[in-house]
Amino acid sequence: MTLDLRLDLALTPGGLTLPEGKIAVFGPREGHYLEPLPKERVVVVSTQFPDHAYFQRQGFDCVLRADEIYAASVVVLPRAKALARDWIAQAHAATNGPVIIDGQKEEGIESILRECRKRTEVSGPISKAHGKLFWFTGGAFDDWIAPPADMPDGFTTAPGTFSADAVDAASALLAQSLPTSLGAHVIDLGAGWGYLSAKALEHPGVTQVDLVEADHAALECARINVTDPRARFHWADATAWTPETRADAVIMNPPFHIARKANPELGRAFIRAAAGCLKTKGTLWMVANRHLPYEPLLGELFTQHEEIAGTGSFKVIRAAVPIRAKTPTRQPRRSRAR
Numbered sequence: 001m002t003l004d005l006r007l008d009l010a011l012t013p014g015g016l017t018l019p020e021g022k023i024a025v026f027g028p029r030e031g032h033y034l035e036p037l038p039k040e041r042v043v044v045v046s047t048q049f050p051d052h053a054y055f056q057r058q059g060f061d062c063v064l065r066a067d068e069i070y071a072a073s074v075v076v077l078p079r080a081k082a083l084a085r086d087w088i089a090q091a092h093a094a095t096n097g098p099v100i101i102d103g104q105k106e107e108g109i110e111s112i113l114r115e116c117r118k119r120t121e122v123s124g125p126i127s128k129a130h131g132k133l134f135w136f137t138g139g140a141f142d143d144w145i146a147p148p149a150d151m152p153d154g155f156t157t158a159p160g161t162f163s164a165d166a167v168d169a170a171s172a173l174l175a176q177s178l179p180t181s182l183g184a185h186v187i188d189l190g191a192g193w194g195y196l197s198a199k200a201l202e203h204p205g206v207t208q209v210d211l212v213e214a215d216h217a218a219l220e221c222a223r224i225n226v227t228d229p230r231a232r233f234h235w236a237d238a239t240a241w242t243p244e245t246r247a248d249a250v251i252m253n254p255p256f257h258i259a260r261k262a263n264p265e266l267g268r269a270f271i272r273a274a275a276g277c278l279k280t281k282g283t284l285w286m287v288a289n290r291h292l293p294y295e296p297l298l299g300e301l302f303t304q305h306e307e308i309a310g311t312g313s314f315k316v317i318r319a320a321v322p323i324r325a326k327t328p329t330r331q332p333r334r335s336r337a338r
């Protein structure tokens with residue numbers, strides 16, 4: 001949450017001046033402070049459901065993509081290099097004034113700064129709290145706009161989406177380990193660009209697959225990759241989403257990183273959501289990195305769980321019959337003594 005510290009330093013007299021007009025902020029994350037910017041002029045550009053929803057709750061104007069010309073732009077550097085370049089190119093194309101780039105060292109701000117310096121004159125950088133902020137106005141960046149990528153097996157992905165270059169090995173292992181009969185209604189939590197859903201739709205008897213994904217760009221790819229009319233697409237936070245009707249099966253390769261940091265709590269929240277999405281006799285089919293300690297929670301939430309396949313790196317788990325939390329029975333009201 002150090003973007004605000006660097007912006008504050010940059011906006012001191014003699015430094016960066018913000019021109020009149022709207023300011024696009026690309027990719028701020030839940031919890032980032034945008035206080036140094038005039039809120040009424042800020043437009044948050046974010047495809048990530050939890051971040052988008054967070055800034056909407058804070059009263060910011062939020063859009064999925066830059067759709068007008070801004071007086072200035074701030075790019076909060078994402079981890080994926082291709083996505084970082086794409087956002088910088090988008091910001092540059094949509095901005096009349098300064099394009100401001102902010103990022104942590106661990107997210108590659110140093111190398112982006114070097115690359116930008118080769119293309120234009122850069123002001124700053126402001127260095128603070130393991131990160132840097134710099135800004136520029138000129139240069140040519142159109143070649144950084146990333147087109148959707150077509151993978152050899154016919155799937156379309158976008159920069160920054162999970163497994164954008166190839167099918168993920170863990171997801172492939174899960175797909176191979178699924179039983180022939182999955183049941184009629186399947187939910188794919190954290191569906192990404194749709195690999196597991198495409199595989200689930202090959203199973204006999206499936207009548208509906210719900211794809212739930214937080215990254216709008218990934219979900220757009222899923223719409224291209226999964227054109228089957230049995231598929232339904234939901235841009236949502238899987239940990240808070242509830243289906244219209246409970247499902248026979250949930251399939252998932254849950255995320256376990258927030259930014260760069262491993263956070264099994266996110267995977268655990270997916271497991272809780274999966275248990276809540278399933279019918280009484282429903283089954284969860286999931287794959288996870290072997291070191292992630294999900295079994296205690298699976299034991300609390302499901303009657304049975306077992307590893308059905310695995311490698312040295314991954315484990316495929318089947319967890320069946322969710323245990324429903326018992327709703328406490330209401331004590332009859334005692335009549336008041338008169």
Ligand SMILES: C[S@@+](CC[C@H](N)C(=O)[O-])C[C@H]1O[C@@H](n2cnc3c(N)ncnc32)[C@H](O)[C@@H]1O
Nearest residue numbers: 162171190191192195213214215237238253255
């Ligand atoms: C490990 S990837 C798996 C993607 C896809 N199922 C596959 O097998 O290729 C996890 C996915 O969860 C998505 N994700 C992360 N947090 C999420 C959340 N809170 N709600 C929904 N999806 C989320 C990520 O964007 C990513 O696409």
